[in-house]
Amino acid sequence: xxxxxxxxxxxxxxxxxxxxxxxxxxxxxxxxxxxxxxxxxxxxxxxxxxxxxxxxxxxxxxxxxxxxxxxxxxxxxxxxxxxxxxxxxxxxxxxxxxxxxxxxxxxxxxxxxxxxxxxxxxxxxxxxxxxxxxxxxxxxxxxxxxxxxxxxxxxxxxxxxxxxxxxxxxxxxxxxxxxxxxxxxxxxxxxxxxxxxxxxxxxxxxxxxxxxxxxxxxxxxxxxxxxxxxxxxxxxxxxxxxxxxxxxxxxxxxxxxxxxxxxxxxxxxxxxxxx
Amino acid sequence: xxxxxxxxxxxxxxxxxxxxxxxxxxxxxxxxxxxxxxxxxxxxxxxxxxxxxxxxxxxxxxxxxxxxxxxxxxxxxxxxxxxxxxxxxxxxxxxxxxxxxxxxxxxxxxxxxxxxxxxxxxxxxxxxxxxxxxxxxxxxxxxxxxxxxxxxxxxxxxxxxxxxxxxxxxxxxxxxxxxxxxxxxxxxxxxxxxxxxxxxxxxxxxxxxxxxxxxxxxxxxxxxxxxxxxxxxxxxxxxxxxxxxxxxxxxxxxxxxxxxxxxxxxxxxxxxxxxxxxxxxxxxx
Amino acid sequence: xxxxxxxxxxxxxxxxxxxxxxxxxxxxxxxxxxxxxxxxxxxxxxxxxxxxxxxxxxxxxxxxxxxxxxxxxxxxxxxxxxxxxxxxxxxxxxxxxxxxxxxxxxxxxxxxxxxxxxxxxxxxxxxxxxxxxxxxxxxxxxxxxxxxxxxxxxxxxxxxxxxxxxxxxxxxxxxxxxxxxxxxxxxxxxxxxxxxxxxxxxxxxxxxxxxxxxxxxxxxxxxxxxxxxxxxxxxxxxxxxxxxxxxxxxxxxxxxxxxxxxxxxxxxxxxxxxxxxxxxxxxxxxxxxxxxxxxxxxxxxxxxxxxxxxxxxxxxxxxxxxxxxxxxxxxxxxxxx
Numbered sequence: 001x002x003x004x005x006x007x008x009x010x011x012x013x014x015x016x017x018x019x020x021x022x023x024x025x026x027x028x029x030x031x032x033x034x035x036x037x038x039x040x041x042x043x044x045x046x047x048x049x050x051x052x053x054x055x056x057x058x059x060x061x062x063x064x065x066x067x068x069x070x071x072x073x074x075x076x077x078x079x080x081x082x083x084x085x086x087x088x089x090x091x092x093x094x095x096x097x098x099x100x101x102x103x104x105x106x107x108x109x110x111x112x113x114x115x116x117x118x119x120x121x122x123x124x125x126x127x128x129x130x131x132x133x134x135x136x137x138x139x140x141x142x143x144x145x146x147x148x149x150x151x152x153x154x155x156x157x158x159x160x161x162x163x164x165x166x167x168x169x170x171x172x173x174x175x176x177x178x179x180x181x182x183x184x185x186x187x188x189x190x191x192x193x194x195x196x197x198x199x200x201x202x203x204x205x206x207x208x209x210x211x212x213x214x215x216x217x218x219x220x221x222x223x224x225x226x227x228x229x230x231x232x233x234x235x236x237x238x239x240x241x242x243x244x245x246x247x248x249x250x251x252x253x254x255x256x257x258x259x260x261x262x263x264x265x266x267x268x269x270x271x272x273x274x275x
Numbered sequence: 276x277x278x279x280x281x282x283x284x285x286x287x288x289x290x291x292x293x294x295x296x297x298x299x300x301x302x303x304x305x306x307x308x309x310x311x312x313x314x315x316x317x318x319x320x321x322x323x324x325x326x327x328x329x330x331x332x333x334x335x336x337x338x339x340x341x342x343x344x345x346x347x348x349x350x351x352x353x354x355x356x357x358x359x360x361x362x363x364x365x366x367x368x369x370x371x372x373x374x375x376x377x378x379x380x381x382x383x384x385x386x387x388x389x390x391x392x393x394x395x396x397x398x399x400x401x402x403x404x405x406x407x408x409x410x411x412x413x414x415x416x417x418x419x420x421x422x423x424x425x426x427x428x429x430x431x432x433x434x435x436x437x438x439x440x441x442x443x444x445x446x447x448x449x450x451x452x453x454x455x456x457x458x459x460x461x462x463x464x465x466x467x468x469x470x471x472x473x474x475x476x477x478x479x480x481x482x483x484x485x486x487x488x489x490x491x492x493x494x495x496x497x498x499x500x501x502x503x504x505x506x507x508x509x510x511x512x513x514x515x516x517x518x519x520x521x522x523x524x525x526x527x528x529x530x531x532x533x534x535x536x537x538x539x540x541x542x543x544x545x546x547x548x549x550x551x552x553x554x555x556x557x558x559x560x
Numbered sequence: 561x562x563x564x565x566x567x568x569x570x571x572x573x574x575x576x577x578x579x580x581x582x583x584x585x586x587x588x589x590x591x592x593x594x595x596x597x598x599x600x601x602x603x604x605x606x607x608x609x610x611x612x613x614x615x616x617x618x619x620x621x622x623x624x625x626x627x628x629x630x631x632x633x634x635x636x637x638x639x640x641x642x643x644x645x646x647x648x649x650x651x652x653x654x655x656x657x658x659x660x661x662x663x664x665x666x667x668x669x670x671x672x673x674x675x676x677x678x679x680x681x682x683x684x685x686x687x688x689x690x691x692x693x694x695x696x697x698x699x700x701x702x703x704x705x706x707x708x709x710x711x712x713x714x715x716x717x718x719x720x721x722x723x724x725x726x727x728x729x730x731x732x733x734x735x736x737x738x739x740x741x742x743x744x745x746x747x748x749x750x751x752x753x754x755x756x757x758x759x760x761x762x763x764x765x766x767x768x769x770x771x772x773x774x775x776x777x778x779x780x781x782x783x784x785x786x787x788x789x790x791x792x793x794x795x796x797x798x799x800x801x802x803x804x805x806x807x808x809x810x811x812x813x814x815x816x817x818x819x820x821x822x823x824x825x826x827x828x829x830x831x832x833x834x835x836x837x838x839x840x841x842x843x844x845x846x847x848x849x850x851x852x853x854x855x856x857x858x859x860x861x862x863x864x865x866x867x868x869x870x871x872x873x874x875x876x877x878x879x880x881x882x883x884x885x886x887x888x889x890x891x892x893x894x895x896x897x
Contacts (some may be wrong), residue, residue: 044471062341063348192321199325203332296689303686389670394655495563556637
């Protein structure tokens with residue numbers, strides 16, 4: 001009998017998620033490269049946001065020499081991390097989650113669910129807005145300037161820990177977004193989610209240690225902004241303790257497992273928007 | 276059934292009837308907006324939490340600075356900052372107007388055509404509609420305001436005149452900001468690349484309105500620029516009126532400035548709207 | 561003859577369309593010097609419509625129908641010629657004018673999405689300043705005519721497309737306009753719904769003597785409502801006259817769809833075979849022969865299913881256009897213009 005259909009490569013592939021990501025990234029990048037004018041617009045918006053941020057820092061340090069124990073250079077580093085992580089979120093995380101929300105509302109998620117790959121991986125890597133990555137570059141530049149102003153600069157160890165905490169933080173933000181978006185399986189109208197997150201994310205512009213206790217705890221465990229911005233900034237400014245690092249690692253792991261479970265739970269309940 | 280000539284079923288004319296008709300239009304549109312918004316409590320609460328975060332950040336930063344500087348900065352104690360930014364949340368809800376981004380969808384999606392077929396200027400429906408929305412969000416806002424007051428211990432020095440001026444000024448702020456955002460939205464009729472224009476406006480507003488910090492914390496040159504711009508009448512003025520930062524002459528002078536700016540912006544809106552419609556009717560939807 | 565409700569004289573609309581070429585260099589150049597091309601959407605249209613008349617406005621997509629309707633309702637300004645509607649110049653968009661007309665566009669929603677239609681009707685009352693008692697009477701009359709009694713309390717978002725369109729009609733006519741511009745009002749609706757809306761428009765026209773200008777892709781709409789049609793193509797009027805004249809002149813065929821239970825498909829002996837698909841044969845026969853051919857088919861063959869239809873309106877109009885082209889070619893050949 002003739003072989004029906006294409007042949008499958010059934011070998012286990014531990015890097016399948018990475019491969020899919022690279023594939024979707026290329027498609028997304030090629031698509032957006034057609035709209036070069038958007039690059040100029042994004043550049044302009046990033047410059048304006050940066051100028052505003054610097055103006056605010058200037059206002060604060062026009063009145064004081066330190067804020068909650070952080071010097072101006074250290075707060076500049078926090079701002080750099082904030083812009084950089086914000087860029088990562090808007091480049092890779094938010095677009096995917098918004099598309100997922102649209103899919104749930106319009107019942108088009110079925111197209112994803114019928115693909116022979118892990119659905120969570122697909123919904124997480126489909127969209128990529130390269131022009132938003134301008135913020136990643138801007139954040140990195142601000143960070144470099146801040147590090148130059150820090151007393152003693154930073155060593156290789158601190159840089160490595162910084163990289164690690166950044167990754168942990170980004171993964172926690174991703175988990176947070178996916179949990180909220182999965183909730184869209186039940187609550188179909190979640191239009192304000194984006195604005196809610198943007199509003200909350202602004203709090204990361206300052207080290208969460210300056211906030212009162214209840215708010216600090218919320219910004220750490222309810223919305224992982226402390227882990228995404230403050231903890232990496234602490235790594236750069238020799239503030240990070242072993243305990244915090246261990247907590248960040250443990251919390252990231254727990255959050256990841258919970259997210260995966262919640263996503264699968266959501267999928268089981270998903271029946272497609274029939275409306 | 277009659278087959279005679281059709282009769283128009285409009286209300287009687289005359290100045291009094293006209294006023295009543297306008298009030299009726301505003302009341303009906305507000306009712307409709309309220310009924311519609313009440314269905315989206317979850318969305319509105321999300322919006323509210325995101326909205327409240329902004330002043331809480333400013334408040335924490337500036338009261339930290341005030342404490343470090345021996346109790347006050349720019350004439351504000353931590354308690355006064357708390358009062359400023361808690362009133363800020365109400366003023367913000369009040370001065371929210373139609374986002375200029377909505378115009379892109381209006382022009383492209385065809386809603387504009389429907390608006391042009393109506394025998395009233397569409398700004399009235401926008402003003403009344405968002406006024407109704409405010410009625411809903413302010414009910415949601417009350418517990419949040421109580422919660423914030425409990426946490427941050429604001430200190431007010433409330434004067435009767437300040438309160439009266441505040442309640443007029445928040446509506447003045449709403450009308451004034453609506454005019455400017457409408458104008459901004461109308462830019463959409465001439466170009467599709469509106470993003471940068473909007474961004475410049477909102478950045479200038481953030482820095483020069485008292486939204487970011489009380490104007491007394493801004494450098495002198497920035498305050499001098501702000502005096503020639505409308506922004507501070509939509510944020511700083513109503514807030515400072517209520518928390519007792521303004522003497523009577525500035526309270527009344529502020530209302531006059533609001534009125535002046537509303538007159539100016541409304542005239543510009545009237546002219547620009549005509550030009551915009553002419554342009555739309557020339558190039559087609 | 562009374563003054564016409566709509567008077568259109570040599571009406572023109574030319575759009576300036578930017579010419580854009582591909583490539584970054586061209587995109588940058590176009591920032592400084594835009595090149596434009598003029599597109600004539602409406603090219604000298606003249607007609608008059610008497611009060612109370614219902615006229616079908618026909619033509620293929622892009623013929624200029626919607627552009628004309630928009631000019632008559634004040635949404636677009638003409639670039640040439642004149643239009644008056646009920647004595648008003650539409651482009652001035654006077655409130656007194658807007659109160660006397662309405663425009664319904666298929667697939668467009670003017671009602672508040674999240675609320676029962678009744679709330680939207682109240683808003684319309686306030687916008688048009690309708691007298692409350694009179695408003696209620698009109699509203700209830702329309703609700704009854706369209707059989708919407710149980711639906712007016714439901715949020716509009718929960719209504720079906722057809723129900724929503726019926727509500728849309730109620731909302732669009734509450735101020736009892738004297739001139740109705742209906743642009744594809746039955747688009748996407750099922751046959752019963754289309755019929756319902758047609759009946760309603762006819763009844764409104766009968767009760768209030770309103771003037772109606774209608775565009776539709778559905779011949780049935782036009783046949784049911786309009787005694788007169790205006791056919792427009794490339795912005796020019798090709799035909800203006802009685803619908804019967806149009807059909808008699810141009811639509812001389814019927815199409816018969818047949819499915820045979822034995823699965824055979826060779827029916828070339830009965831008429832011109834247009835297509836065969838899944839055992840279903842589409843035949844074209846002369847209009848006069850249709851009854852005869854049908855009788856023969858039913859008598860001679862094991863017919864499982866049989867339908868007789870008018871050719872789609874596009875076909876009829878296609879024929880009008882074909883003739884118009886021939887005429888123009890003939891007149892151009894006859895001598896210099």
